[in-house]
Amino acid sequence: MMARILLADDASAVRFSIAVALRSDGHEVTEASDGGAAIGLLRTRPFDLVITDLWMPVLDGIDLLKHLRVHHPDTKVIAMSGGAPERAPIGISMTIARTWGADAVFQKPFDNDDLLAEVRRLLAG
Amino acid sequence: MHLQVNAPSRSSRIPHRFPLALLSPSPVRRAGRRLDLPPCAADILYRVATAAAFLALHRGAGIAAPVFDLLPGVSISFLPVGVSLAFAIVHGWRTAPLIALALLAGSGISWEAAAHAVRHAMVYAGLGALCRGMPGALAGTAGVLRFCALAAVGTALSAGLAGAVFALAGNPAAASVQALPGFWMGDLSGALLMTGPAVVVLRGLDRVLRGMAPPPAGPGGLLRPLAAIGALAILSASAVLLIPAMPVSGTMAWVLPVVPIAAAALFHGAVAAAWVSVAANCATGLAAGPEGAGFDLVDVQAFLLLACLGGVLLGSMAEERRRSERRLREMAHELGNLLHPIGNLSTQAERVMAEDTEAAKAYLRVVRDCAGHGGEIVRGVLGTARPGPAEGRRLGLAGAVRSAAAVVAGQVPPGIRIELDASGEDPPIRLAPGEAHGIVANLMLNAAHAMSGQGTMRLRTGRLDLVEGAACVPALAPGRYAFLSVADDGCGMDERTRARMFEPFFTTRRLGEGNGLGLSIVYGIVESAGGGLLVRSMPGRGSDITVLLPVEET
Numbered sequence: 001m002m003a004r005i006l007l008a009d010d011a012s013a014v015r016f017s018i019a020v021a022l023r024s025d026g027h028e029v030t031e032a033s034d035g036g037a038a039i040g041l042l043r044t045r046p047f048d049l050v051i052t053d054l055w056m057p058v059l060d061g062i063d064l065l066k067h068l069r070v071h072h073p074d075t076k077v078i079a080m081s082g083g084a085p086e087r088a089p090i091g092i093s094m095t096i097a098r099t100w101g102a103d104a105v106f107q108k109p110f111d112n113d114d115l116l117a118e119v120r121r122l123l124a125g
Numbered sequence: 126m127h128l129q130v131n132a133p134s135r136s137s138r139i140p141h142r143f144p145l146a147l148l149s150p151s152p153v154r155r156a157g158r159r160l161d162l163p164p165c166a167a168d169i170l171y172r173v174a175t176a177a178a179f180l181a182l183h184r185g186a187g188i189a190a191p192v193f194d195l196l197p198g199v200s201i202s203f204l205p206v207g208v209s210l211a212f213a214i215v216h217g218w219r220t221a222p223l224i225a226l227a228l229l230a231g232s233g234i235s236w237e238a239a240a241h242a243v244r245h246a247m248v249y250a251g252l253g254a255l256c257r258g259m260p261g262a263l264a265g266t267a268g269v270l271r272f273c274a275l276a277a278v279g280t281a282l283s284a285g286l287a288g289a290v291f292a293l294a295g296n297p298a299a300a301s302v303q304a305l306p307g308f309w310m311g312d313l314s315g316a317l318l319m320t321g322p323a324v325v326v327l328r329g330l331d332r333v334l335r336g337m338a339p340p341p342a343g344p345g346g347l348l349r350p351l352a353a354i355g356a357l358a359i360l361s362a363s364a365v366l367l368i369p370a371m372p373v374s375g376t377m378a379w380v381l382p383v384v385p386i387a388a389a390a391l392f393h394g395a396v397a398a399a400w401v402s403v404a405a406n407c408a409t410g411l412a413a414g415p416e417g418a419g420f421d422l423v424d425v426q427a428f429l430l431l432a433c434l435g436g437v438l439l440g441s442m443a444e445e446r447r448r449s450e451r452r453l454r455e456m457a458h459e460l461g462n463l464l465h466p467i468g469n470l471s472t473q474a475e476r477v478m479a480e481d482t483e484a485a486k487a488y489l490r491v492v493r494d495c496a497g498h499g500g501e502i503v504r505g506v507l508g509t510a511r512p513g514p515a516e517g518r519r520l521g522l523a524g525a526v527r528s529a530a531a532v533v534a535g536q537v538p539p540g541i542r543i544e545l546d547a548s549g550e551d552p553p554i555r556l557a558p559g560e561a562h563g564i565v566a567n568l569m570l571n572a573a574h575a576m577s578g579q580g581t582m583r584l585r586t587g588r589l590d591l592v593e594g595a596a597c598v599p600a601l602a603p604g605r606y607a608f609l610s611v612a613d614d615g616c617g618m619d620e621r622t623r624a625r626m627f628e629p630f631f632t633t634r635r636l637g638e639g640n641g642l643g644l645s646i647v648y649g650i651v652e653s654a655g656g657g658l659l660v661r662s663m664p665g666r667g668s669d670i671t672v673l674l675p676v677e678e679t
Contacts, residue, residue, distance in 0.1 A: 011462040011466075013462070013463070013465075013466035013470075013491050013494065013495050014462050014465050014466055016466065016470075016491055017465060017466035017469040017470045017473070017488075017491070018469075020470065020473055020488065021469065021473065024473070024477075055458070082457070082458040082461040082462055107461075108461035108462065108464075108465045109461050109464040109465035109468055109469075110465065111468070111469070112469040112472075112473075
């Protein structure tokens with residue numbers, strides 16, 4: 001099933017590798033390099049799924065999750081995390097992401113095949 | 126400036142303009158813009174507010190002094206010493222007249238009081254200016270010990286000079302009191318207890334007056350740590366006040382107030398430990414009363430001094446540990462962002478290799494770039510710029526800067542104006558391929574980060590000749606150098622940041638906004654090329670980082 005997916009990550013190589021995997025699975029992927037750009041894109045067109053990194057410059061993934069929860073409550077979200085803020089427990093990113101409504105959370109580096117399986121599961125449900 | 130410039134025409138103006146004129150607009154103007162004040166009014170407001178804050182803090186610490194003055198020659202602590210020292214550390218030696226005035230305001234006007242005020246100002250403004258000049262040397266646990274040694278010498282000098290003033294004023298009894306260890310320890314305690322907290326207060330006020338954002342608070346905000354430190358201070362002071370009523374023996378009882386000092390050090394750092402120690406010291410003065418309440422005061426004084434020193438050292442060790450943990454997290458974050466595409470794109474390349482060779486090649490190119498970036502991280506951590514003894518290429522710095530700046534300008538926010546002056550002399554230098562780009566890109570992106578999206582970034586290249594005995598660039602041999610100066614009018618750096626700016630993974634940005642490797646990469650490249658770096662920065666005014674690279678002789 002083809003879906004419109006918004007992919008937000010400041011690391012261009014990560015974005016590229018995930019976009020390649022998603023496109024090979026037949027999805028339409030739009031890329032954003034930070035949370036602010038992603039919110040701008042969300043205003044212009046609808047998306048079935050948002051995949052976002054949690055820690056990004058300008059506006060991070062947590063802000064994006066909050067925005068999605070308020071303005072697009074039906075959009076599915078997958079959060080990706082590469083770390084935790086200073087003095088916070090390492091697993092905090094996962095907890096924060098789930099609290100703000102992420103349907104799934106991945107810790108980088110992960111296998112894109114697992115991500116694709118999760119995307120399929122979320123879109124089917 | 127000890128720089129001699131032989132180049133003709135416009136570059137001959139460099140010693141005067143460089144680096145003084147680069148720091149504009151002034152922070153006061155910036156604050157003035159925010160308050161809609163004309164620059165001169167903003168300037169007056171800044172000076173008056175700074176002086177008033179210092180005088181209030183000095184006077185406040187001085188009001189507590191009678192609590193500490195227990196018996197003649199025994200003072201548990203003289204906190205105004207720390208306030209004076211902090212003022213000079215934050216604002217430099219020009220604070221001396223105000224420091225003298227503050228002491229005079231607390232002691233009444235007489236020739237003797239004036240002599241003491243001058244003595245106090247000379248010693249502590251001098252000591253503060255000395256500490257200000259060696260920010261790197263005062264960072265970390267070794268830095269705390271170095272500061273303690275300097276403070277011990279400074280307070281001993283002050284006591285000696287005070288004795289001399291009393292002797293000259295015909296007061297031999299007072300002069301002999303100055304020779305007592307209790308007097309010296311009182312001043313030393315004041316320096317150790319109060320300098321750190323007063324630096325934090327004065328620097329915070331300075332940031333507010335300059336219209337800068339306050340320093341970032343931890344995840345729990347500012348209120349939670351302040352409440353915790355306040356509670357620990359009350360606990361420590363209460364333990365001291367209860368000592369006379371305690372059933373346990375004296376030595377055992379004195380352990381109790383130390384526990385909150387240690388807790389503050391471990392969880393909130395060196396300055397928090399100093400604040401809790403101030404509370405314990407105040408309580409000791411109150412508990413002992415004018416007769417000393419049967420305490421062996423010099424012993425108590427020495428004990429409290431050691432407790433404070435231990436707390437501050439423990440706090441700085443805990444801070445260092447947290448810093449290295451932060452660096453590890455940054456590194457893990459960076460590696461995750463590299464390993465993810467390396468693993469997944471190589472798998473993807475393998476899958477499509479047979480039917481789409483071009484796509485597979487494109488994926489592998491990204492894998493190679495990621496591996497290259499990983500190598501940069503490793504070299505940044507190890508402090509080496511080149512993977513091996515790579516052959517450098519002879520090139521002109523101005524041309525390399527021009528082409529690199531054109532590429533990097535696209536990554537700089539549009540509100541930032543970039544001025545490039547590469548019209549000066551352009552002698553040849555030797556750098557490996559990509560290194561000039563690495564220097565320019567990292568310096569420009571670092572400057573852009575400091576500028577919060579607006580202002581002017583000035584890049585200038587030219588030639589500088591370092592003469593024998595040039596003191597401004599340590600460890601550089603005299604000779605001909607090509608220079609690149611990148612100046613911004615952004616937030617600038619305080620001495621703590623400046624001392625650590627070239628450390629790998631040291632960053633003032635939040636997680637995900639930058640890895641803190643840029644300047645350590647620049648440092649590694651410049652070091653390998655036999656050059657040096659000159660850093661000028663003022664909080665609120667901006668920074669000027671100048672790279673000096675040796676000219677390639679024909």
